[in-house]
Amino acid sequence: MKTWMKISAAVIITAMICIPGMATVMGSTSYTLNVAGSTTVQPLMIELQHGFERFADVDMNVTGGGSGVGISSTLNGVADIGMLSRDLKPGEGQGVLVEHRIAKDAVVVIVNKDAGLGDDPGLTVRQLADIYSGAITNWSEVGGNDRTIAVTAREENSGTRDCFEAALKKEDPSFKTKDNVNSVNSTGAVLQIIGSTPGSIGYVNMNISLDSYPDIYPISVNGKKATPETVLDEDDPYAISRNLILVTNGESTGMVDFFINWILSDRGQAIVEESGFVRIDGR
Numbered sequence: 285m286k287t288w289m290k291i292s293a294a295v296i297i298t299a300m301i302c303i304p305g306m307a308t309v310m311g312s313t314s315y316t317l318n319v320a321g322s323t324t325v326q327p328l329m330i331e332l333q334h335g336f337e338r339f340a341d342v343d344m345n346v347t348g349g350g351s352g353v354g355i356s357s358t359l360n361g362v363a364d365i366g367m368l369s370r371d372l373k374p375g376e377g378q379g380v381l382v383e384h385r386i387a388k389d390a391v392v393v394i395v396n397k398d399a400g401l402g403d404d405p406g407l408t409v410r411q412l413a414d415i416y417s418g419a420i421t422n423w424s425e426v427g428g429n430d431r432t433i434a435v436t437a438r439e440e441n442s443g444t445r446d447c448f449e450a451a452l453k454k455e456d457p458s459f460k461t462k463d464n465v466n467s468v469n470s471t472g473a474v475l476q477i478i479g480s481t482p483g484s485i486g487y488v489n490m491n492i493s494l495d496s497y498p499d500i501y502p503i504s505v506n507g508k509k510a511t512p513e514t515v516l517d518e519d520d521p522y523a524i525s526r527n528l529i530l531v532t533n534g535e536s537t538g539m540v541d542f543f544i545n546w547i548l549s550d551r552g553q554a555i556v557e558e559s560g561f562v563r564i565d566g567r
Contacts, residue, residue: 321354321367351443366531369443381531388562390490390510391524398482400429406504413452418462436486439469447526491560
């Protein structure tokens, strides 16, 4: 065990008693956890990795690739833990994969200032569905400038896109993103396009800072901004919210279970909050 390991003897004893196999794990000279999946969860996971590697005698490998990669990598044993920015869909490892909710997130709709919407007039979910399906094509139809709407979306296997489209389908079950939408495979690409393309619209995670993008405005949806309070509002939550989850192949055991429980501890949830996501421990 590393001499700098910041965990008390009492905690070690408790972990060994409460978590099956922990006595063996904690007595090992080293332990490696492989984590793969959602690019939304990846930056958070890296921060959790830094904290946990100082807390326990473990090395972690964290890679992205998307929520789909998180599922497949966990099912085929390449990853000990899969990262997903959405819940499992029917048929995705049901009966095999076990979900562990670690945080909540929201998808923020962003527009270029030349849309003419002002700082925050907001759009409804219905209007977003019409924009992304192609039924609305000009900003003047929703109170903006007489300018064609340049629509940007995330790639089809993105958990962020899945969350966004799921919210629109609740409003319009027949909703389908138009075929000629500009699909990109990263948050950075979305920001670059929206910041440089007049009249454009896109969406990003709520933890993304827009301070370096003066030409981008976040807008409210159904009159609500994406905040921890609106995301956790049980009566009328922000419309485009989602769970961030980890999946394991079967019930978690050993160091994997220890890590997941550490994420759900006050320290782990503090890192969730510091990373711009919504903690789920009620604090």
